Amino acid sequence: MAKSFEGVFAALTTPFAGDEIAVEGFRKNILRCNTTGLAGYVVLGSTGEAVLLGDAESEKLVAAARATSAPEMKVIAGASRESTRLTIEFANRLAELGADAVLVKPPHYYKSLMSPDVIKRYYFEVADKSSVPMLIYNIPQNTGISVEPSTIIELSRHPNIAGVKDSSGVLSNLTDVVPEARPDFRFFLGAGSLFLVGLLLGASGGILAMAAAVPELCVEVQTLFRRGKLAEARKLQLDLAPLNKALTQTLGIPAIKYALDLLGYAGGAPRPPLLPLDETGKAQVRRLLAKLGLLESQAE
Amino acid sequence: MAKSFEGVFAALTTPFAGDEIAVEGFRKNILRCNTTGLAGYVVLGSTGEAVLLGDAESEKLVAAARATSAPEMKVIAGASRESTRLTIEFANRLAELGADAVLVKPPHYYKSLMSPDVIKRYYFEVADKSSVPMLIYNIPQNTGISVEPSTIIELSRHPNIAGVKDSSGVLSNLTDVVPEARPDFRFFLGAGSLFLVGLLLGASGGILAMAAAVPELCVEVQTLFRRGKLAEARKLQLDLAPLNKALTQTLGIPAIKYALDLLGYAGGAPRPPLLPLDETGKAQVRRLLAKLGLLESQAE
Amino acid sequence: MAKSFEGVFAALTTPFAGDEIAVEGFRKNILRCNTTGLAGYVVLGSTGEAVLLGDAESEKLVAAARATSAPEMKVIAGASRESTRLTIEFANRLAELGADAVLVKPPHYYKSLMSPDVIKRYYFEVADKSSVPMLIYNIPQNTGISVEPSTIIELSRHPNIAGVKDSSGVLSNLTDVVPEARPDFRFFLGAGSLFLVGLLLGASGGILAMAAAVPELCVEVQTLFRRGKLAEARKLQLDLAPLNKALTQTLGIPAIKYALDLLGYAGGAPRPPLLPLDETGKAQVRRLLAKLGLLESQAE
């Protein structure tokens, strides 16, 4: 995965046209993001409504992402299944379709049986048999299972486990893992509000839902940080905080998609049972984007 | 679903032979249970490792269950998917294969978006389009989402929503729902330790993991209760409590399968990432079965 | 504590007159309850706003309860402090003032340090040094700490630990503890909705907040059960369920006090930061009491 496996990755949404996935809209979004300074994409992540898709749909999206991304950009594909065997099969299918790496959540349905030992065995076996590098995906707010720092540190000894995307919002996960993990193990922030401070503490970058809507601004945080312009980086990070919170916590996926619509991307409605954003939520998203100077000023 | 939709249902396990499902073992278990007084079976439930199976495997199991069950026994099939559309498609496929009813968990990955309103719309749409009656499946310990009594009461107005299986262990769910729900709405206990008291408070029966291993004893609790032999019913319920706890909480599915092996059913190992029971767990299961008089006395 | 330590105990409220405790109202409530068939009272429980009182106030209430209760009725006093030493001192002061037993929550502020071993040592030391019998008080919804069945079973070996009040609502605590605890160890339900089924499964009785407002009806559930009138007991328990839920879960202490006002007891407002019941809550309590035939029919 070499040196370039760092920077800002956008967690892409999945546009729909009626009941079906809208592959053209998906490609359009990627084409527009290709020139924003992103390091790559995550397809079939939580933001991508992966759990609402069938296998054939998922495969089409990975193939389309690979075909549309700039060649030097990484395509990381979500490949989680509850069973070890199905995860491995799916990961290798996505790799054949062009995924550079796979992102894998811990199995989490049988919560009381998911001891750290079971989780470790699962990841080691997937990593052994995956034809591309694997990233651990820690998102306890959705799975109800936390992959603990001590587990991540042990997993980092495996040469095919490239890193972790941590969406927990618990910054001590980073400070626990980074000093103890394999030196070239990547720690990616999944929580947009922690992006700048994560960089300060040694993260390799971020895999951000917000970066699907405002990739330039996310990249700008990183650029300012790398140039030592801390005060400006901090200001931009704080300015982005309310948008990030709305898109990833209070309003979620429907708000990301509405923001995409407003910003000229293919957004649209999520797939049921998820509902489109209501009018109150829409007004809030418009206000937040306007405050960042991304919309004409709002006459409400 | 008429009058006979009550009584004890066994939540069946899925036997495996190496990497593959062992349909013969599955049929053997059903044949032996057919004469135990059970009202029917749940296939593809949590106990059945449904989340670890592929679609084709799932369909084979439902067809086999229908073909093997005594004709007057109900076959209820788990049909949960995160997306509304995939749930409906899967439910109808299983109905064509012979399922008398489907058991459906709430979507639960996007926890922060799963408002009571979203959950209600989901269930109403599935119930509208399912060709067989639907049961709500509340199991917050696995899903991280609770279907609240007020939601269940509203859902009970739908003629194709036949009832609920509540595995939460929260008895007040029953006392909240039963007096307010549609009169012929069924409330099934999923928590074996609450079975007798649930009957006392008006439950229609139980859908019990324990009933896969000791169907006769579960049926006996109900028979004693119906005959007014409360003291004996209570003694049997309390005697069963430690076994139920081991099989469903402390040790889980691997213990149910080991108990099946000991009792002459097709048990075997669960599918990874689940692990077979370790030696300590095995000794505990042997002790518990011996205490109930189901094994030759143990020389340890 | 002999044989009579069983039956229904009312968890008393603390009436206030402006900023001060209203001892006369407190005594009036007890006098009226003395003839309802209750086995005794809990003073300084959660319902009694014990955590909002000063030490001198607490002591006055215990002395008043002893002086006012019928002689054959038990007075149980809450004596919890976070420190072992302060709990022992307080328990013995309350015993001198007439408490027949003390009710003690686990220490719970330093949650991460409260291992089962620490909790056991705490209770054993308090029980060693308390001049009256001690009851364990398990109320995880308020303390954030659960006293596990295995811990309670071990604690039941101590001759000065008379029993447990379990307000968790987790019925398996009862089925786990009763068969394994010291034979004369008392298990009291604290959750009103579980009272009847607890009796069926071997509980010694209930310590109920609802019994401060409707003691006769709580006693009636027990009487019907003891006389084998199961169907009537069940009907009454189910009829009481909505009132119990409002008084102990959705509306809480302010609703108990308003119900007392309506029923001719000394109710009044709780102490800040608790707020008096708002108009919506009041209407709900009136409706619930009217439905039980305890109020003139409501013209709203």
Place this chain on the structure above:
Amino acid sequence: MAKSFEGVFAALTTPFAGDEIAVEGFRKNILRCNTTGLAGYVVLGSTGEAVLLGDAESEKLVAAARATSAPEMKVIAGASRESTRLTIEFANRLAELGADAVLVKPPHYYKSLMSPDVIKRYYFEVADKSSVPMLIYNIPQNTGISVEPSTIIELSRHPNIAGVKDSSGVLSNLTDVVPEARPDFRFFLGAGSLFLVGLLLGASGGILAMAAAVPELCVEVQTLFRRGKLAEARKLQLDLAPLNKALTQTLGIPAIKYALDLLGYAGGAPRPPLLPLDETGKAQVRRLLAKLGLLESQAE
């Protein structure tokens, strides 16, 4: 509270001699800390075992802290009680004894009644009637109640609410509060692992348990940050992370006190039910201090 209300504050422990508080040890610790660059002290915080102390003991400690602290250093005293009235009385007593400000947790026993509105009224009333400035103390891991950013922002409008100590470890609390709160409202990190990044994002300083044991190193993080030596600040923060975790999460107060013993302060055992550190914990603390160069190298 003027300009100097910022920087690093040590959350002091309470030394004991047998059953009694050891005021001399307490003074000795303060005297030694007076020259370390700290901005002040917190007495009667969580680290100080405040919930295990009687009122008279608490008052002695505040008086001793005021008498012993360097005059320009702030003494902040924990004044939390569950009742509004008792909190106000206690806060004013501590102010008379020399506290410059009081630190107040939300009431948290009646969790289901603690709506944001109730919490706001409580804090506004305490702030109205406290003779010294008040700080909000958010520590959900101990109280089970979170004071939400939106609540803190509203509370910041009160002129006598000086700031917040946030021990939640949730960094987004800071990024939510700081841009919206009163401009001179202070945000203090209570989580040592977030200290540096909090400074980067605009915190006024830290109130740190770790600073009771290693005040110089905590001050050094701040000094390096202020001088723009980011790489060195980051290295020191990461080096401190494992010690901070042991002292505040995995081992807690007993470990802080043992570290104090090793470093020449008055440490000793905590008050029961808290237990002294066991041998495994002691070895871990020695290792962590040795790694920081604070102990002679360990021959284990």
